[in-house]
Amino acid sequence: xxxxxxxxxxxxxxxxxxxxxxxxxxxxxxxxxxxxxxxxxxxxxxxxxxxxxxxxxxxxxxxxxxxxxxxxxxxxxxxxxxxxxxxxxxxxxxxxxxxxxxxxxxxxxxxxxxxxxxxxxxxxxxxxxxxxxxxxxxxxxxxxxxxxx
Amino acid sequence: xxxxxxxxxxxxxxxxxxxxxxxxxxxxxxxxxxxxxxxxxxxxxxxxxxxxxxxxxxxxxxxxxxxxxxxxxxxxxxxxxxxxxxxxxxxxxxxxxxxxxxxxxxxxxxxxxxxxxxxxxxxxxxxxxxxxxxxxxxxxxxxxxxxxx
DNA sequence: CACTAAATTTGGCATTTACCCAAATTTTTG
DNA sequence: CAAAAATTTGGGTAAATGCCAAATTTAGTG
Numbered sequence: 001x002x003x004x005x006x007x008x009x010x011x012x013x014x015x016x017x018x019x020x021x022x023x024x025x026x027x028x029x030x031x032x033x034x035x036x037x038x039x040x041x042x043x044x045x046x047x048x049x050x051x052x053x054x055x056x057x058x059x060x061x062x063x064x065x066x067x068x069x070x071x072x073x074x075x076x077x078x079x080x081x082x083x084x085x086x087x088x089x090x091x092x093x094x095x096x097x098x099x100x101x102x103x104x105x106x107x108x109x110x111x112x113x114x115x116x117x118x119x120x121x122x123x124x125x126x127x128x129x130x131x132x133x134x135x136x137x138x139x140x141x142x143x144x145x146x147x148x149x
Numbered sequence: 150x151x152x153x154x155x156x157x158x159x160x161x162x163x164x165x166x167x168x169x170x171x172x173x174x175x176x177x178x179x180x181x182x183x184x185x186x187x188x189x190x191x192x193x194x195x196x197x198x199x200x201x202x203x204x205x206x207x208x209x210x211x212x213x214x215x216x217x218x219x220x221x222x223x224x225x226x227x228x229x230x231x232x233x234x235x236x237x238x239x240x241x242x243x244x245x246x247x248x249x250x251x252x253x254x255x256x257x258x259x260x261x262x263x264x265x266x267x268x269x270x271x272x273x274x275x276x277x278x279x280x281x282x283x284x285x286x287x288x289x290x291x292x293x294x295x296x297x298x
Numbered sequence: 299c300a301c302t303a304a305a306t307t308t309g310g311c312a313t314t315t316a317c318c319c320a321a322a323t324t325t326t327t328g
Numbered sequence: 329c330a331a332a333a334a335t336t337t338g339g340g341t342a343a344a345t346g347c348c349a350a351a352t353t354t355a356g357t358g
Contacts, residue, residue: 299357299358300357300358301356301357301358302355302356302357302358303354303355303356303357304353304354304355304356305352305353305354305355306351306352306353306354307350307351307352307353308349308350308351308352309348309349309350309351310347310348310349310350311346311347311348312345312346312347312348313344313345313346313347314343314344314345315342315343315344316341316342316343317340317341317342318339318340318341319338319339319340319341320337320338320339321336321337321338321339322335322336322337322338323334323335323336323337324333324334324335324336325332325333325334325335326331326332326333326334327329327330327331327332327333328329328330328331328332
């Protein structure tokens with residue numbers, strides 16, 4: 001019952017790279033330092049700082065300068081969707097002859113452009129699988145939505 | 150036996166918008182005028198001219214100024230891939246609870262980032278379907294590739 | 299505790315994609 | 329042929345990404 005308090009989202013609000021940042025931060029759990037992200041995503045620290053600020057201004061992160069970032073409540077809910085999307089789509093592609101690695105890197109290229117609506121439909125059509133090729137799949141939101149019908 | 154004369158391509162060489170241009174031009178067949186494209190893609194004619202020049206410089210189109218464009222041999226082969234990719238991916242999504250329209254517009258958003266490798270695998274895994282939700286599917290290249298194994 | 303090294307942030311720039319507007323230029327047409 | 333329609337040019341803008349150099353802050357160490 002956390003799902004309802006955030007405004008609707010389409011899943012298309014973030015650019016590809018910002019999606020990477022949020023997923024990375026969620027997967028690290030807790031506070032993350034600029035350097036961790038820079039080396040994780042292979043970009044210059046100054047680039048990281050700037051992107052982090054944008055994500056913070058948009059409400060996804062709390063950024064304490066020189067200290068690090070962590071997800072806001074909204075950022076966490078959103079990042080959970082991002083990870084679910086990644087996993088559902090990757091799993092889907094493995095059903096069509098792609099290896100886990102291929103599926104994963106393929107999906108990384110386009111996932112930012114797949115809507116939440118589509119993901120939810122795919123997810124329920126697959127029977128809300130619990131495991132994907134890159135980890136466990138959580139279904140907070142998509143299950144809720146269905147019961148609203 | 151036209152498929153081999155072009156260099157390998159990954160399917161990722163064109164930006165999303167350029168993909169739209171090529172698909173549009175292929176579907177029009179024959180020579181296309183700037184205005185047709187502008188109104189078809191809903192952009193200013195000057196934008197169209199510029200994009201057309203870029204596609205021509207990259208070898209996909211012949212552009213005769215003030216007259217129009219048509220696909221080079223290479224451009225046509227490439228555009229055929231683009232259309233096949235669009236149709237295969239759209240068809241795929243309709244198997245997961247999306248309507249034809251949803252699938253089509255969803256795919257339009259991300260198709261430019263799906264590799265030819267992935268498309269070929271999906272295509273053969275689906276048994277090279279002949280019809281998609283937005284038209285007939287041609288399999289020039291993907292069938293050839295398989296026999297090369 | 300001062301000082302240097304490491305981490306972060308700022309400011310300045312560059313590139314790619316995409317687009318628009320206004321002003322030429324070319325083609326078409328009445 | 330002259331006005332209208334179509335195209336192209338030239339000049340700009342904005343978002344997304346990312347690097348470098350310089351400044352700032354934090355941390356580690358005698």
